[in-house]
Amino acid sequence: MMPGTKYQYSGGGYVVAEQLVLDSQHEPFAKYMHDSVLAPLGMSNSTFQQPLPKALWNRAAVATDANGKAYPGKWNVYPEQTAAGLWTTPTDLAKFMMGMQNALDGKAGAILSASTAREMLTPVKDHYGLGFAVHGTSFGHDGANAGFQDAMIMHRDGQGVAIMTDSDNGGQLAGELLNAIAAVYGWSEIGPKQKALYAVSPRTFARLTGTYDLDGQTFRVYQRGAALYTNSALGPPDRLYPEGPDTFFILDQDIDFRFRTASSGKVDAVLLMPFNGIAKKIKIKTHG
Numbered sequence: 001m002m003p004g005t006k007y008q009y010s011g012g013g014y015v016v017a018e019q020l021v022l023d024s025q026h027e028p029f030a031k032y033m034h035d036s037v038l039a040p041l042g043m044s045n046s047t048f049q050q051p052l053p054k055a056l057w058n059r060a061a062v063a064t065d066a067n068g069k070a071y072p073g074k075w076n077v078y079p080e081q082t083a084a085g086l087w088t089t090p091t092d093l094a095k096f097m098m099g100m101q102n103a104l105d106g107k108a109g110a111i112l113s114a115s116t117a118r119e120m121l122t123p124v125k126d127h128y129g130l131g132f133a134v135h136g137t138s139f140g141h142d143g144a145n146a147g148f149q150d151a152m153i154m155h156r157d158g159q160g161v162a163i164m165t166d167s168d169n170g171g172q173l174a175g176e177l178l179n180a181i182a183a184v185y186g187w188s189e190i191g192p193k194q195k196a197l198y199a200v201s202p203r204t205f206a207r208l209t210g211t212y213d214l215d216g217q218t219f220r221v222y223q224r225g226a227a228l229y230t231n232s233a234l235g236p237p238d239r240l241y242p243e244g245p246d247t248f249f250i251l252d253q254d255i256d257f258r259f260r261t262a263s264s265g266k267v268d269a270v271l272l273m274p275f276n277g278i279a280k281k282i283k284i285k286t287h288g
Contacts, residue, residue, distance in 0.1 A: 046086065140154055148165065
């Protein structure tokens with residue numbers, strides 16, 4: 001695939017960046033990040049150390065699944081320090097975002113140059129720059145490890161918010177809080193969008209149901225009574241609300257599901273917008 005032709009989230013790409021740091025700096029990644037990023041920004045309650053040092057265990061939240069059950073060992077240990085290894089707090093995340101804003105404004109003492117900050121915050125494809133989602137005059141990033149879900153947004157007027165939860169359901173709460181905050185502060189590009197429901201007969205849902213695969217990650221679309229739902233390995237089911245005969249949306253994220261009909265007349269894929277991700281319908285083999 002040619003670079004720049006399609007958006008694809010890649011945590012693995014940051015593992016490559018981690019290796020570049022190790023090869024060039026010849027010191028542990030956690031130490032390099034502490035000395036070059038965390039300490040200069042005043043992020044005194046953050047570390048990339050994995051496993052988390054035992055002295056910090058009593059300060060760490062316990063990761064819980066969608067049913068409120070704690071994960072074994074209280075949390076996962078991730079070898080991918082760049083992609084999943086940061087332990088932090090909402091206050092420290094806010095300091096990080098303010099540091100990005102200071103760099104963008106060219107302020108003295110910023111850890112990045114203004115030109116680098118502008119490059120990072122310039123959308124390349126589907127609202128993403130280099131590491132950040134960019135929406136109009138706001139930038140930020142959501143985060144999710146097993147048992148933790150978070151959101152952070154920085155508005156170019158200097159206002160922002162960092163929300164952290166210790167649950168696989170936490171993204172829904174974070175989304176509602178973010179919508180409420182955006183409404184109060186007038187962040188029009190972030191707040192809830194108005195949708196018009198389309199009248200569709202539940203009898204037509206059967207052709208949409210099935211298992212779909214998006215780059216190795218599967219999710220199910222299924223019917224329960226007169227409603228259509230989707231779910232993945234993590235998190236509770238999301239109800240799909242019809243916006244058109246083949247277009248549906250969910251309430252807790254800005255994602256549209258556009259079902260594609262093949263020449264055979266059968267639904268063979270669903271397009272996930274605004275990411276342009278194509279999830280293909282697959283058959284699940286059963287044994288017995």
